[in-house]
Amino acid sequence: MGEQPDSDDTGAPLRAEQVLGPAGIGVWRWNAPHAELELDRTSARLLGADESRPRLLGRDVRALLHGEDFVRLRSTARLAISEHRSFDVRVRVLSETGQVRRVLLLQLVPGEPTGRYPVQGTAAPGQWPEDWADAPEPPPAPEPRPGHGPDRDPRSRAAELRQIDGLNRSPQPPAPPRRSPARSPLASSPPLLPVPTADMRRSREAFLLDAGMALAEAGTTSEVLRVVSTLSMPGFSPDALAVFGIEGAMLTMVGRHGHEPRDEAPFRMSLDADYPGAEVARTGRPVYLSSPEAYRRRYPTTWPLAEGFDRNSWAFLPLVSAGRTTGTWLAAFREPVRFTSDERAVLSTVARMLAQALERAHTNESERALSLGLRRSMGAGSPAVSGMTVASRYVPTGGGLMVGGDWYDVIDLPEGRFAVVIGDVEGHDVHAASLMAQLRTAVHAYAAEGHHPDAVLARTSRFLSGLDADRFATCVYIEADPATGTLAVARAGHPHPVLRLPDGTCLIRHVDGGLPLGLLPQGEDYPVTTMELRVGEVLLLCTDGLIETGGHDMYSGWARVRDTMSPGPADDLEAMADALIRAVHGPASHQGPGHLTDRREDDIALLLLRRDQVGPESEPPVRQLVLTVGQDQPERIAGVRAELRAILHDWAVEDHVDAALLLASELLANVLVHTDQEATLVAALHGTPGERRLRVEVADQSDEQPHRRTPGEMASSGRGLILLELLADRWGMQPRGQGKCIWFELDEAAGDQA
Template identity: 60%
Template sequence: GRALAEARSTAEVLRVAAGLSMPGFSPDGLAVFGVTGDRLTIIGHHGHQPGDEGPFTHMALDTDYPAAEVVRTGRAVYLSSPEKYKDRYPVTWPLAAHFNRQSWAFLPLTVAGRTMGAWMAAFTYPVAFTPDERSVLTTVARMLAQALSRAEAAESARELTDGLQRSMLPKLGPEIPGMSVAARYVPTGGGLQVGGDWYDMIPLPNGRFALVIGDVQGHDVRAAGLMGQLRIALRAYASEGHRPDAVLSRASRFLHGMTFGSLDEDPSELRFATCLYVEVDPTNGLLDIARAGHPDPAIRMTDGTVLARPTAGGLPLGIDPDADYPTTRITLEPGETMLICTDGLIETGGHDLETGWKRIRAILEEHDGDLEALADALVQAVHGPSSHHTTGPLADRREDDIAVLLLCREGEGCGCGAPVTVRPTIRRTMMSVAQAEPERVAVARQQLRELLHDWASEDQVDSAVLLLSEMLTNVLVHTDADALLLAEVRGGPGDRRIRVEVTDTSDDLPHKRRPGELASSGRGLMLIELLAQSWGVDPRGEGKSIWFELYESEGADGSGGADGSGGSDGSGGSGLA
């Protein structure tokens, strides 16, 4: 009884039934009959040769056969000898004769008063079918019917789940010249195992393509339904040629109208969605990103360094129909891989965004296989081995849906093909800091620390972060321009060079000051002279750039001081704060 109660599928129920050992008598042959319309079908059998079920398949219910009579009447039939079988069912006796059985029991499989089929137990020796024996057989038949009913319901739910997944999660589109894409979706456990997470890849009219990933609030059928409608709306807006910010603005208005449109809407049914929309130009690797309350993308560089790339964003979709979604542009260099995912990949297993990100970052840094293997490794790190779409006991341990998209631009060190044997010796990051976004100075400092995560001298890392902060703050305080940061690391471990350059459109060159002891500004160039191995100020056609360099081999002992050769040509003094 316990084994039948725990069986999850029809095949498993039949295996348990075939292994039953009843006190004093055990059947040699078993068959389970079902009903389809007005026909008897064979669900499964045991103790017979393949093909033996042929004559009994699709037998009409009005046939003079014991199983058909049991289904029609709902009453058991016990045949204790071949003679009784032949006398009672002369027409179908020849079908049973060649099996050389001596006794048969046909019992109804009844659930909630409905006969769903019949169970045959056949014996190679005579069985009298005493009241005790009939009681045992009847009890087993009831348990078998309950187990088959549960298995049938579970299989129907799994079939519905698979159908929903196939219809709502499209296959990745055609191959992209110079790029590779991999994706995974894992639903949450329980119920229909569908939820609000999705991904998509959309060809655009301008020859580019869009990658979309999102998460509708909830893990139920309503979330899945809203997800399907929202995905279709996003595809429609993107296919019309709108830019990323316009696509998300329209999608937010669409979702708001669906969920907030009725004044008598149940508040518990109101939903929102997070989303990340990336327009990709495969010719040059430009990525235009619009974000609606979703986790930022991450970039795996050619040497294995992984950086989270902060992007401007707006509210989740559906909250404010007039929400604005600014666009951030970054470049995916040859050999680099971008990861975008839903929060289920990050936060599952008791992790928050910070600790979960550290776990994902370690996998990205350590993995040298191809893109498909990397996608599997990311999902496996959360809850074990996966397929492209995972259901069943594995998914039951999930806390949230997972959707993952990986985009790789082919090049030396990329994850598109064979494992990397020699790491490239360059890594870089670029970001802008607008006058209205002084908080991005802190983001830039963090980006630089992540870029130098394996630098030999911690003192040099601190120096680089301090100088970067001074340079960016100078632009924001002393000019009306925005600042553009470019940080680049070249060389092999132990002998690398970091160059940090901040560019703005102001023509005012920095001038060196001699601030008093109590002055709160004016020491920027003094710090650069003191801490950088080399530095300079370069006028541009429009604006200027100020840069500094640090050398890992010279600062490995923590000294990190200037060598005296730095500085510009003396033209410009300090305007740095």
């Protein structure tokens, strides 16, 4: 690695080896983008690798080291990267026959976690920490090769050799030979004795544990295949791998590794063919072929397919999931393998883990494909509506799906009208996403039939209760007329809309509503609230994910929405939508409540609706409030007072605010008590701060005129007009084509002078 030119695209060459190399200490680093271990000559020599090949893949490193040591090295490297501190690890280097060649002390130094080299360090001869004093004395070691470090202390060298001999000491027969990367012969290597059979079994157990962890972390089919291609089994490692799937009556190629590019031709074969992979898929029993002669003898018809790959042993194992054979795994070996009972047990265990990993990956990919299709069906853009502008956003939850139970829709209606819908199905799984798609279709169909908002929600509720008795959904349905700005709103257990006035004031626009959809199959009642959206006003509809994500409750969540919507003009509705999403998932969301809470615990649907100026511009927009109180809704007067106080939040004179609330309540109560009609209140704020004028109108469709009376001391009514004369700067009554209107005005400047 140190001998490469500076122009090498793998990065700047190491310089430390020029100092540490003569001392017998090697330098290495892990190249994360290429998944390679880069070595200098000293490190390559200490590991027993070919010094002319200074790069090793992960499986090559596994083949050079003891299985338990490799697992420990890998976990320690991850810990060094995550905790950003250095660690020392001792590892046993094995020979081609699986015998301990030497012990190395590796120092792991973390780099940038997201950089090219997240971990690097040094390699030096070391000693195993256990006491091997009873090991027999090894024969004298030959002189070290010149140019590879100074002469070592004979006593230290003897201790190292005695320890290595103890590590290899065992009465068991030699372990089967193992294939490893190209190595350089070392004249100074100590005598090699067989690795104990028990030690090899422990290595394979460690390998299976490591393989299981790696496969469990793989989330897609490509990741599973990449993990399998890097597996290096202790004592025997396949040189080529292939995974076959079953499509109908055909055996197909899912993925392969270890073949030349010319071999990447499409593969399809009938399950009835005389091919070992097809036989395994048919019968569910593995096939082990330890030699080319065995392959040729058992499968003469398909032997020519395997003959050209220069392999000498093959293992075909079934991939079984939930008792069903879903495919075949092929492991091919360049070196002959006898397939002992231990080796077959290792291969069978890996095949079971591989089948489960592929099944999980297939399920995840299917769910993501479904959710992606549902998300695309909602559309990424906002429709063009004359007289109104709509902006929409959808942010999925963090559970792996790209869509949850939230949805929105914009529906074209006859005569230039349109409907906007937003809803939230209980849950964040694929079932919730499926119900969402069906509800969205049902709402669209009922709206297209011409039903009014209350009827649309009632029919949708009955539809949902017939689909799934265990799930419910919340929804807001609005029918909008861009020509007049009139909105007919029906709500089913969903959060209230937010109204942003032209000057940036934000109000929670309380509207009547019913129970969530699906809770009462019969007798649903969803009252309709009529309101007017004036030019420059913005109505926000959202699901609870925008409010509560990040550990917020309804109060603090609404405050976050208000603080994001209020500043600046509302000309760019798309920018306002982006700002609202950033307030939840951006850096600013990690301040205040819930800064340690998961930012993807709920998905978010968002709709913004703005009334635009059509034709010549009129006077600048003002704050305005339009509310209706029915004969059977006297409790709504309290809500009217709350919303009227909200638009007067910055009025200079607090007594004027109290007077306005009292007069408005009195006029509304008079309509409910003395007529059989509903009352409509319109409150408008004109002018600039400090010189503003408040005008409140209460209209009804009754022709009966109010009369001034002189109530007695104990009378409970008759003081309405008297209060108007005392508290209002101006007041009056206007007859209309149908009914009448009583109005009053308050001047902010007059209150300051007083």
